[in-house]
Amino acid sequence: MDYVIEMLDIRKEFPGIVANNNINLQVKKGEIHALLGENGAGKSTLMNVLFGIYQPERGQIRVQGQDVNITSPNIANDLGIGMVHQHFMLVDTFTVTENIVLGSEPKKGLKVDIAEAEKEVQRISDQYGLKVDPKALVRDISVGMQQRVEILKMLYRKADILILDEPTAVLTPQEIDELISIMKSLVEEGKSIILITHKLNEIMAVADRCTVIRRGEGIGTVNVNETSTNELASMMVGREVSFKTEKQPAAPKDVVLDIKNLVAKDNRDVDMVRGLDLQVKQGEIVGIAGVDGNGQSELVEAITGLRPSEDGEILLNNQSITNMKPRKIYEHGVAHIPQDRHKYGLVLDYSIGENMVLQTYYQPPFTTYGRLNFNEIYNYAERIIEEYDVRTPNSLTMARSLSGGNQQKAIIGREVDRSPDLLIAAQPTRGLDVGAIEFIHKKLIEERDKGRAVLLVSFELDEVMNLSDRIAVIYEGKIVANVEPDETDDQELGLLMAGSQRQKVGEPQ
Ligand SMILES: Nc1ncnc2c1ncn2[C@@H]1O[C@H](COP(=O)(O)OP(=O)(O)OP(=O)(O)O)[C@@H](O)[C@H]1O
Numbered sequence: 446m447d448y449v450i451e452m453l454d455i456r457k458e459f460p461g462i463v464a465n466n467n468i469n470l471q472v473k474k475g476e477i478h479a480l481l482g483e484n485g486a487g488k489s490t491l492m493n494v495l496f497g498i499y500q501p502e503r504g505q506i507r508v509q510g511q512d513v514n515i516t517s518p519n520i521a522n523d524l525g526i527g528m529v530h531q532h533f534m535l536v537d538t539f540t541v542t543e544n545i546v547l548g549s550e551p552k553k554g555l556k557v558d559i560a561e562a563e564k565e566v567q568r569i570s571d572q573y574g575l576k577v578d579p580k581a582l583v584r585d586i587s588v589g590m591q592q593r594v595e596i597l598k599m600l601y602r603k604a605d606i607l608i609l610d611e612p613t614a615v616l617t618p619q620e621i622d623e624l625i626s627i628m629k630s631l632v633e634e635g636k637s638i639i640l641i642t643h644k645l646n647e648i649m650a651v652a653d654r655c656t657v658i659r660r661g662e663g664i665g666t667v668n669v670n671e672t673s674t675n676e677l678a679s680m681m682v683g684r685e686v687s688f689k690t691e692k693q694p695a696a697p698k699d700v701v702l703d704i705k706n707l708v709a710k711d712n713r714d715v716d717m718v719r720g721l722d723l724q725v726k727q728g729e730i731v732g733i734a735g736v737d738g739n740g741q742s743e744l745v746e747a748i749t750g751l752r753p754s755e756d757g758e759i760l761l762n763n764q765s766i767t768n769m770k771p772r773k774i775y776e777h778g779v780a781h782i783p784q785d786r787h788k789y790g791l792v793l794d795y796s797i798g799e800n801m802v803l804q805t806y807y808q809p810p811f812t813t814y815g816r817l818n819f820n821e822i823y824n825y826a827e828r829i830i831e832e833y834d835v836r837t838p839n840s841l842t843m844a845r846s847l848s849g850g851n852q853q854k855a856i857i858g859r860e861v862d863r864s865p866d867l868l869i870a871a872q873p874t875r876g877l878d879v880g881a882i883e884f885i886h887k888k889l890i891e892e893r894d895k896g897r898a899v900l901l902v903s904f905e906l907d908e909v910m911n912l913s914d915r916i917a918v919i920y921e922g923k924i925v926a927n928v929e930p931d932e933t934d935d936q937e938l939g940l941l942m943a944g945s946q947r948q949k950v951g952e953p954q
């Protein structure tokens with residue numbers, strides 16, 4: 446059998462943890478090979494070994510049948526291996542083209558030939574149908590386009606073996622569909638793809654085979670057309686997983702969050718929230734459904750004080766928190782699971798313990814007699830780690846070295862644990878494995894049942910439908926409909942999200 450990649454008996458340790466214990470992965474030419482496993486199972490580590498970022502303690506790697514020693518990403522590039530990392534690695538202040546050619550720039554004399562580079566970028570972008578604006582600054586483009594930039598970077602370097610580490614975690618449903626067809630056309634061109642994803646239906650839709658790992662151990666490789674999502678889920682977590690969240694009907698009480706006529710702008714000074722009204726009561730989960738870019742991020746940032754409100758009012762328990770500083774808003778009882786865990790959720794070079802008290806470190810018991818009490822801080826962090834199943838050697842570990850999903854679980858633990866009056870959960874289960882999603886959904890419902898108000902923002906309609914007691918549809922910066930999850934379906938929601946009015950849905954023209 447012709448394998449383009451063979452990883453045999455790979456072992457990789459970190460202090461206090463065996464991330465990969467004798468794992469095997471064999472990828473055939475022209476296939477899409479999924480790599481599945483719980484948060485912290487060792488997927489990114491295995492791919493970082495293949496890409497030359499980490500050196501394994503043991504094991505053998507073969508590329509196109511040849512034994513190789515991949516001691517750096519440059520060597521991986523030379524062997525035709527490219528990788529899009531779980532958290533993108535683009536330079537924000539560079540243009541799309543500058544990012545793509547970085548390190549392999551076309552030269553004219555001693556200077557970079559940027560015109561030539563732009564032409565080449567345009568050419569590959571046309572060839573593969575990966576639409577980008579070669580001259581745009583990376584910080585101004587959508588996440589979906591940033592990802593296309595990462596993919597173009599690999600193609601520019603002529604990679605044949607493409608590693609995509611959770612490419613769909615940050616994408617909207619529309620962008621996921623696009624990426625799926627891009628992946629299909631790439632394998633038609635003869636490329637091979639290793640795809641990491643927690644979304645089992647994506648594996649069923651695109652992958653040929655799937656290798657499962659659990660807690661650093663290889664569990665096996667299956668043909669996708671001979672398996673099911675249920676089998677994949679239980680191979681991965683070692684037990685049955687329930688995909689439907691059980692909950693009692695909500696018993697909403699007083700209004701906690703009351704937003705009146707809110708207006709907020711985006712970074713380019715364009716009105717994104719345009720006179721929005723919204724209420725969330727004690728004991729209910731309100732889910733915001735909407736197509737990305739209809740004001741949901743600006744709404745969350747305005748409530749949490751990360752972005753100014755231009756007009757209107759935000760009341761929390763009948764008190765205005767409009768344009769207060771984030772710390773004050775937090776002290777008033779708002780907690781926030783942010784959409785971008787690296788930008789707003791964690792300080793990556795602090796320990797996980799320090800990260801657990803980012804908003805509370807100056808209060809007792811974490812500060813006593815004017816000094817930080819590290820005993821208290823670390824004890825508190827250990828409790829969150831335990832309760833939320835954050836897989837880390839201990840609370841002194843740097844946040845950076847946790848797996849993506851475990852970083853997410855730590856943030857959720859920190860925010861939920863305070864039992865705030867209002868919990869804002871933006872894409873809370875982004876990057877979590879199916880078992881962890883089940884757990885987090887239960888936690889959010891428990892919070893609701895304790896009388897908290899929960900505002901959920903998610904691009905995953907399933908999640909919105911499953912968790913919400915009421916769905917508020919956002920369109921062009923306004924809430925255009927409030928619907929009950931059991932009185933609607935995906936199709937109606939889709940129409941509402943596209944701007945149709947409810948009474949017109951389904952009526953003859
Ligand atoms: N640089 C590092 N230093 C120390 N420990 C690390 C480092 N990178 C990863 N680990 C640990 O190795 C284990 C595997 O992590 P890895 O990132 O490979 O998981 P993963 O399967 O990609 O999970 P996720 O789905 O959450 O992204 C985790 O316990 C993690 O904390």
Ligand SMILES: [Mg+2]
Pocket residue numbers: 488489490531610848849850
């Ligand atoms: Mg990972």
